[in-house]
Amino acid sequence: MNELGRLEDLPADYVADMRKLNLVPLWPSLRGVLPPLKPRPNTQATMWAYADIKPLLLKAGELTPIEKAERRVLVLANPGHGLEKMQASAAMYLGMQLLLPGEWAPSHRHTPNAVRMIVEGEGAYTTVDGEKCPMSRGDLILTPTGLWHEHGHDGTEPVVWLDVLDLPLVYYMEASYHINGDRQAVKAERGDRAYARGGLLPTPLFERSSKKYPMLRYPWSEARAALLTLAADQPAQACVQITYVNPETGEDAENILGFYALMLRPGQTLQLPARSPACVFHVIEGGAEVQIDTHHFTLGEADTCCAPGYTPVTLTNRHAEQPTFIFMADESPLHRKLGVYEVRN
Numbered sequence: 001m002n003e004l005g006r007l008e009d010l011p012a013d014y015v016a017d018m019r020k021l022n023l024v025p026l027w028p029s030l031r032g033v034l035p036p037l038k039p040r041p042n043t044q045a046t047m048w049a050y051a052d053i054k055p056l057l058l059k060a061g062e063l064t065p066i067e068k069a070e071r072r073v074l075v076l077a078n079p080g081h082g083l084e085k086m087q088a089s090a091a092m093y094l095g096m097q098l099l100l101p102g103e104w105a106p107s108h109r110h111t112p113n114a115v116r117m118i119v120e121g122e123g124a125y126t127t128v129d130g131e132k133c134p135m136s137r138g139d140l141i142l143t144p145t146g147l148w149h150e151h152g153h154d155g156t157e158p159v160v161w162l163d164v165l166d167l168p169l170v171y172y173m174e175a176s177y178h179i180n181g182d183r184q185a186v187k188a189e190r191g192d193r194a195y196a197r198g199g200l201l202p203t204p205l206f207e208r209s210s211k212k213y214p215m216l217r218y219p220w221s222e223a224r225a226a227l228l229t230l231a232a233d234q235p236a237q238a239c240v241q242i243t244y245v246n247p248e249t250g251e252d253a254e255n256i257l258g259f260y261a262l263m264l265r266p267g268q269t270l271q272l273p274a275r276s277p278a279c280v281f282h283v284i285e286g287g288a289e290v291q292i293d294t295h296h297f298t299l300g301e302a303d304t305c306c307a308p309g310y311t312p313v314t315l316t317n318r319h320a321e322q323p324t325f326i327f328m329a330d331e332s333p334l335h336r337k338l339g340v341y342e343v344r345n
Contacts, residue, residue, distance in 0.1 A: 004030055043089040043278050043308035044080035045295035050096075050119065050302035057098045057160060066103045073097045073163065078306060085168070088306045089278035091331045092257060093167040098160055099124050099153045107150035110178035112170040113254045114149075116141040117162040117282060117327050118220075119302050123155015128216045130187040135159060138220025138284045140244055140327070144213045144254055148181050162282055162304065164329045166256040191215035195247040196222065214248050220284065224325060227263040231323070238270060241328075258332040264288060264317035264324040272313040274344040277331035279307045281315070286324025289316040310344065 007015065007028040018024065053074060060072055076094035077083040088094040097116075099105060101123070116126060117140055124135040128149045133141045143149040153159060170176045194202045195215045201208065223242060231240045244259040245252060252258050258277075264270060264286070281290060282304045290297045291314040292307040298318070299305060307313050309331070317324045335341035 004028065038310050041090070041278070041308040041310070042080040043078055043306065045292035045297075045305070045307055045311070046078050046080075046088075047290075047297040047299070047303065047305040048076045048094075050300075050304070053096050054160070057096055058158065061098050061100050061158065066100070066105060070108075071097060071105055072099070076304060076306075080308075087168040088280060089168070089308070089331065091166055091169040091334055092278065092280060092306075092329060093163070093165040094280065094304065094306075095163040095165075096160060097151075097163050098158060099151055100158055101153050101156050103151075103153050104183075105151040107148050107181040107184055108178050109146055109148045109181065111145055111175050112165045112167040113145045113256055114143040114163060114165040115254065115257075115259060115329075116143070117164065117284075119160040119162055121155065121157050121159030123157070124151065124153040124159035126151050127184050127186060129213075130184050131190055131216055132186045133190070133192070133217040135161065136220065138224065138325075138327075140218040140220075140223075140253075140259060142213060142216045142218075142253060147213070148184055150184060162327075164257065164259075164280065166254075166334075169256060169334065190217070192217040192219055192222075198226070201247060209248050211248075213253075214246065215253075218244050218253075223261045224285075227261060227325065228323075231263055231265060238268075240265065252333045254333070255337075256331075256334045258330050260328040260330075262315075262326045262328055264315060264326070266322055267317055267320040269314060269316040272315065274310050274312045275330075275332075276309045276340055276342045277335045278309045279313070279328060279330040281305050281307070281313075282327040282329075284325040284327055286322060287318035288324050288326060289318060290314070291316075 004027050057074055073095040075086045076088055077086050078088050081087050118135045118137050126133045126141050128143050129147045191214050226242050240263040242261050283299045283301050287300045290305055293311045297305050
């Protein structure tokens with residue numbers, strides 16, 4: 001096949017005339033935007049060790065009061081996108097957020113969707129749309145697009161959580177903004193109680209919930225128990241995984257990013273196929289060896305890594321006597337909506 005023409009091959013005056021009219025020739029850049037066979041992602045296989053992050057996060061608590069920071073976060077930035085872009089992948093933003101005892105992060109709402117995966121600490125909470133969601137390690141808390149949310153801490157030790165947002169996508173669409181609000185009045189109802197049992201939905205007066213996000217807190221105690229039960233019920237199943245979903249519709253918990261919990265059996269090695277979306281892995285309990293193409297990472301509790309799309313991943317439980325539990329976030333819902341989701345074996 002003939003090589004495509006280069007921009008340098010064109011006369012300088014011709015190029016100048018096009019630029020004056022805000023025109024660009026496609027053919028010199030065609031293979032850049034439509035590469036052969038598969039994309040060339042900017043997302044790089046990257047790891048962030050919690051042991052490295054935590055001292056810097058606690059130092060941020062000393063250096064910057066919450067009143068000045070509003071949200072005290074260290075962003076887990078992927079070098080493939082440039083650190084200034086503050087993104088882990090094309091559509092995912094990750095950040096480690098700190099809340100100290102007695103602090104209150106004021107109420108606001110914004111267009112990007114967010115979730116909080118609690119890393120450590122007790123006594124903090126997030127109030128979302130008037131629902132107070134306690135924070136314990138491994139809990140997943142949603143703050144979907146447009147819903148008011150704030151964070152408070154009634155405990156005695158620092159609380160840290162991992163933020164996952166679809167901020168890069170919303171920002172790219174020029175649709176990202178936030179609005180500050182007043183402290184919320186807390187409602188008595190809690191979705192994690194109403195939807196605490198799988199297969200059983202509350203139906204007052206024989207009417208199902210009309211809330212777009214009926215469940216905002218997914219307790220780790222329930223998710224962990226579900227994984228252990230699934231593993232015992234299906235001992236031959238290699239991939240012991242659950243998906244966080246809307247309990248009323250069965251659809252993904254949020255509409256852009258997907259969220260999952262995975263259990264590796266003691267000593268297990270699990271090979272994941274190359275899929276189109278990028279994926280984030282965060283260890284809740286245990287430890288894992290992660291092979292992402294030619295990159296190898298050793299993850300302990302609270303460590304996080306990111307794998308680009310179209311890349312096979314191998315996970316190995318570092319412990320021979322106990323399971324390892326991993327939280328995963330990916331771009332699958334977005335890819336399915338766009339019709340570009342694919343799996344390559």
